[in-house]
Amino acid sequence: MATFTPPPLPSDDKRWKIVNGTMRKNGFSRHALIETLHTVQSSFGYVDNDALRFVARSLRVPLSQAYGVVTFYHYFSLKPAGKHTMTICLGTACYIKGAAKLIEAAEKRLGIVPGQTTPDGQVSLTVARCVGACSRAPVVLADGELHGLMTREQAVEELERWAAE
Numbered sequence: 001m002a003t004f005t006p007p008p009l010p011s012d013d014k015r016w017k018i019v020n021g022t023m024r025k026n027g028f029s030r031h032a033l034i035e036t037l038h039t040v041q042s043s044f045g046y047v048d049n050d051a052l053r054f055v056a057r058s059l060r061v062p063l064s065q066a067y068g069v070v071t072f073y074h075y076f077s078l079k080p081a082g083k084h085t086m087t088i089c090l091g092t093a094c095y096i097k098g099a100a101k102l103i104e105a106a107e108k109r110l111g112i113v114p115g116q117t118t119p120d121g122q123v124s125l126t127v128a129r130c131v132g133a134c135s136r137a138p139v140v141l142a143d144g145e146l147h148g149l150m151t152r153e154q155a156v157e158e159l160e161r162w163a164a165e
């Protein structure tokens with residue numbers, strides 16, 4: 001019987017290592033599908049098509065099944081609709097270092113709460129649970145790019161930059 005080689009990580013974004021860790025821990029068993037998608041959701045703040053494809057291939061389940069899981073459970077959100085996405089880490093380390101204040105500042109600037117997109121479609125705001133960079137808490141992902149030691153001013157500055165585009 002041919003041995004299975006899991007597909008390469010979609011990028012060098014370290015969050016994929018967290019996702020892969022969940023699958024490896026479960027021996028890449030298809031039973032790990034929901035748990036793995038949970039890890040994607042909590043690491044990225046949403047589950048997009050690339051993630052669905054990667055997880056489905058790694059666990060050898062049909063893509064439709066993975067898609068079915070994220071659309072069935074309210075816990076999951078598909079990739080946000082905004083042109084830009086700000087994801088604020090709400091894991092313990094980031095929370096202790098003031099992530100709630102970052103969320104508050106972003107909510108105030110955008111007039112939306114996490115999980116929503118501004119009416120002009122410019123920005124979606126999401127939260128994640130530990131993106132694996134605790135030493136740089138609080139951490140914000142701006143369009144997937146990791147920014148550590150984030151201040152409220154810097155977060156709002158980023159949002160201003162997007163608004164001015």
Ligand code: FES
Nearest residue numbers: 089091094133134
């Ligand atoms: S808690 Fe935010 S990166 Fe770990």
